[in-house]
Amino acid sequence: MATVPSTARVVVIGAGIVGNGLVHHLARLGWTDIVQIDKGALPNPGGSTGHASNFIFPVDHSREITDLTLDSVRQYQEMGVFTQSGGFEVARTEERMEELRRRMSSAKAWGIEAELVSPAFVKEKVPFLEADQIIGAFWTPSVGVVDSLRAGTIMRESALEAGVLTVVPTVEVTGLDTEEGPNGRRRITKVRTTGGDIEAETVVIACGVWSPKIGDMAGISIPLTPAVHQMISVGPCPQLEGTEGEISFPIVRDMDTFCYERQHGADMEVGSYAHRAILHEPEDIPSIEQSKLSPTEMPFTSDDFDLQLEQAYELMPELLGAEGAEMRYAINGLLSLTADGAPILGESEVSGLWTAAAVWIKEGPGVARAVAEWMTQGWSEIDIHHSDIARFHAHQERREHTRLRTTESFIKTYGIVHPSEQYESDREQRLSPMFEAQKKLGAFFYETAGWERPHWYESNAHLLDVYGDAVMPREHEWDARWWSPIINAEHLRMREAAGVIDLTAFCIFDIEGPGALESVQRTCVAQCDVSVGKVIYTPVLDARGGFKSDLTVMRLGVDHFRVVTGGAHGMADRKWFTDHLVEDGATTLTDLTNDISTIGLWGPRARDILASLVTDDVSDSGFGFLSCRDIDVHGIPVLASRISYVGELGWELYVSMDQAAELWESLLEAGDSHGAVPVGIGVYGTTGRIEKGYRAFGAELDAERTIIEAGMQRPKVKAADFVGKQAYLAQRETPPATVLCTLTVDDHTSASGIKRYMLGGEPILTRDGGTLTDGHGHHPYVTTAGSAPSLGKHVLMAYLPVDQATVGNQLAVSYMEELYPVTVGSVDATGLFDPSNERIH
């Protein structure tokens, strides 16, 4: 029986591609006394790495996943385990061709060589493919395959050679011990195993499909599910005989049947994402001894694969039907899926307990590097906030949520997913007090952080006639999918009269106690030592000076601050503030998200409407911009905050959940005679903000962007210290490498005559289609696209190279492989609409 060391600086649980990558990168970054354990034997302990298909298509619509993949490919190449094969994503339908055109946008935006090619082009490189089954393909020359087991061994051995790693295979984790820290947060103390206990202050769970089971031992949720990906291997195929090495033919992804064909010596592997979602619980995965092949190579259920077999046969009949070619290997391979498709990385709510799970071969080494950097210095070169384990809200930590969502999304692995597409399963998890009333108004709900949020209201459809073509209707189904011109009608009515907006999804937490001021000061860029009753809008930075968040803080008392942030990213913000709380045992952070609802009231008539419901002075002199205070609205106690994310006069009204519906009704009732209507998040999140040049975290702002690049610098930097201050001061002294600009589309007419409207993610090019590159070596892409109805324009935001960031500069945007002329309208945070901000007063 193997035994483990009794102490370690860090314990890495798992010896798959992620665990091995982690020990390598931790060692490289100077960590010592690393212990790596796995319940299996090396080099293939029986997890998902051992049966992976090992091929890598670099282009993904997500920048984060693409960057992690590109970094992984670079690492695999350096290790000498990458074989380039090229790869096709073939289309059998016109709808798929359009998706492949959209894929071209992502390829150009992320700087990856790719082209759309004819069936004949595919046939030339893959002679055994039936060209008349397809109408075209997306060709990526840089696609390749890797030897992930060899890569794991190389990385593990590099840490062993450095003398900083002890590897103990065949020991199983039986428990994780935690203890309460001084700030009330638990921290990890010990890993219990079948080979003894290891005391450690840092532990990483990197054991793929088993991670939820290990997480449970410390009381943390790692919401991934083991799911089946079926694959078979057919051979020997005479057409493939005599091929040498790992792979000789490009990999074919048959996108419309959700299958792929990947040659491997004389065999052709056919894999599928088309079958029903077959999910397992981590506890039901067999042990090594109980399995026929390995724990993650489950028995093949042939019935589930029969349709794919026929479809694969259609595409490659001569190869798959060749004399002597038999199905020699067939498995239900287990891999990890998450509800939102992103990995689960970062420190959990238990201090020192990290996760690196739900990672595929294509991202493995890149994820390992990023997580190791994060553990070492608090940030990673590649921003991985979409994968942060801190992102999950309570309802998302349920296994049920993961099971329902992955059941829905599995079939979308190769699917055509609209960027605004909403999930159907596990909805209505969090309902605002106004939900029933909103349903009656015909609200079309989007989901944010489990909240049902009206994106627009059918009750406002009558406004379409009022505003006519000013609502900028969209002719093309794709452009208009998950969208309504009613959004733009609501926008125009808000600008003309007023809008009432449900903002219940906000994350709200109070920081109170003797260290409250110090806690927010050290976390926020803006000066937080302001008078009680002031509202602060502030960036939040990491130590590199990249955006962790942007949010508002209200000073409600000398030792009392309230942080208000978006629902989607709110849990990560909460963790960040918790991590930076003064540890005096008296300063606390309290989450009030489920206690407080927020209703926005904005528009030129907002003051008249509010005034009709209050006795307080709500004039500009009596209730100034960026101030907040308690008032009674129609007899309901409300914390009113004079701020705006849509560039209009008005307030955010914070109200107790149980009185929110009443407030909502009274605002709509009082607003009615002023022309006010309920307005959806379509306006709040997109049209209203982009007209004003307001940035959004996750779109314009992330950890790879700086305040300077985003054009959000203030004349002064506060004297108090804060996270990222040194970096920010240095950024202020250096010319930016890129500049966030707002552009307008000059002409929408496509070659077919149909007007097209970009949705975001498209590359910005020179007017004649030439590539642009900024000082980071990145290519500009659209971070947000949307209507600006008050300007009568479609607006795009993008980081441009500095020399292109001049107002009036004429460029182009590529959408579905056609160029549309655009013009730079703003090169800083100045809004295209009401640039002097007169309307908010």
Add this chain to the structure above:
Amino acid sequence: MTNVLVCVKRVPDASSEVVLTADGQSVDGRFAGFTMSTHEECAVELAALVTAAGGGEATALTLGDAEAVEQLRAALAVGCTAATHVVADPQRFGPADVAREIAAVVRDHEAAGRSYDLILLGNDAADSGDFQVGIRLAYELGRPVVNGVTHVSVADGVVTASGAGTDGYETYRVPVPAVVTILEGGVEPRYPTVPGRMKAKKVAIEERTPAGEPTGPNRVKLALPPPVPSNVQILGKGADAAPAVVDVLEELGVLSR
């Protein structure tokens, strides 16, 4: 022309640790999955070879629950062209019951004009290991039986069955119709081809209910033997282990000095 009936049983696949069901009545296949016994895979292969050589049809038969259709499809994918499924809970059927059910199918098919010159079975089932069905079936049908052979062929109304015996290699010749039970090792069962699997999917499978009430297997309970202590011997580490490894390989006859 030789018509062959080959009988298969859905059994849990092999794994190094045997898992029993909670009631101790059977081996649990939820981790390792299900398959047909290795002996039966060879029987199916022989059925395919016999019919390919002399013409005729190979029919697969099973008695099992709804999932057992998977094993029939597997047989259809590698050379069988017809299949019959006696749908029943196999746990309730002992070897005598199963033999009677197979005999009932043979008689009914014969009455319908489909007779079998040769009935192949596995020597014993991988899960229950009763070793009885073949000989009971032959008795029930009044046919000659050869047990535990690895090769079988049919020519001119004579079945030639051969395999290793206690005193050397044995060959038997019996007249058709006959029953033969097969041991693995004589033939290499083929894997399915893609067209074979697609064809198998399209075959209409005859479904039957049991002909009679089973008497049951009379099994009290399965129990696992005590775990075998690990006999792993560490020969050394790194390059120092090389001479010891060479010794072992020589002992195994893999190499000679």
